[in-house]
Amino acid sequence: MQSLDLDLYRRTAALSPSEVHAKGVSGRRREIRRSTKAMASVVTAQVLGPIGDSAAGPRIEVAIGRAFDEFRAVERHCSRFDETSALMRANRDPWRWHRVPEPLYSVVVEAMAAHRRTGGLFDPRIYDRLVELGYDRSFHLLLAEQTGSGVCPPAPDPVAHGPGRGWQPRAVPVLRLINLGGARIDLGGIGKGMAIRKGAARIRPAAGDFLLDAGGDIYAAGAPMDAQGWRVGVESPSGSELPVAVLEISDKAVATSSIRVRSWKRGEQPVHHLIDPRTGEPGGDGLAAVTVVDADPVMAETAAKSLFISGRESIADRASALDLAALWVSADGVTGMSTAIEPFVIWTDA
Secondary structure (H helix, E strand, C coil): CCCCCCCHHHHHHCCCCEEEECCHHHHEEEEEEEEEECCCCCEEEEEEECCCCCCHHHHHHHHHHHHHHHHHHHHHHHHCCCCCCCHHHHHCCCCCCECHHHHHHHHHHHHHHHHHHHCCCCCCHHHHHHHHHHCCCHHHHHHHHHHCCCCCCCCHHHHHHHHHHCCHHHECCCCCCCECCCCCCCCHHHHHHHHHHHHCCCCCCCCCCCEEEECCCEEECCCCCCCCEEEEECCCCCCCCCCEEEECCCEEEEEEEEEEEEEECCCCEEEECCCEEEEEECCCCEEEEEEECCCCCCHHHHHHHHHHHHHHHHHHHHHHHHEEEEEEECCCCCCCEEEHHHHHHHEEEE
């Protein structure tokens, strides 16, 4: 592994000048970078195109706009903070069948598959528990209004949660009908993964080399300059400027589940948003963050969350058994990783 020069890292980790040297057309490429706000994140597209092609710039601009539209569509239909969203209309009566817009339908179907794939560790039926713990509005509003008063409500009966109970939603694809199986659901993380997947698909026909970043969850296609891939820093959950690792990826997604930002107090008790569905309590005992690399953004997101919930004592064995490319940071700052992620790691503090 390489030693890390922080200044060099800043210049090469998902950062490029407006014109970058690359193999191919005229030896140079133009970078087009655009940002928008969606899903409580800054979403940035960084796309490389040939300088000599006069049609490339407008084509890329249109593709980026369509990618951003995918984020807005998922936010509009899948937000639990908007009472008019399609998700909240379904949540108001989770025993009934609902005909829903495609963005919500596709995310719910992915959530159903992830629930089966992870043996129930990924479980969107955490909506009610998050509300009980005070996370009933956008997180910046929660922090602004938090007073530290109140008592943390006890966890619900574990029998009513997670793998022991099972989740039996149903879906009819032709009609886009869903039945949530009697439970209100939260789709925040997996919704972002779906938006990244769809956004990348919008950009790909216009350019083969691009990076799409949604608040630290990333899809990177091709490579910048003459490099083998895009260099992506894995943020330290301690808030340190220095990353805990630098990855080099191409045609891969990176997703992180972390308690660094979405942590608060309920009364005097620290809580966070990554709920263990087996107990109804904040999970991930002994962990501060988990990062996963996968070809698909949705798979990366759900794998990172389920690995986090498994906790420090189990994460290495689970990642190995499932052949997941994972890196994690314990609550006391120790970095660990699976064998499958090692080919992507060019520097680590471990």
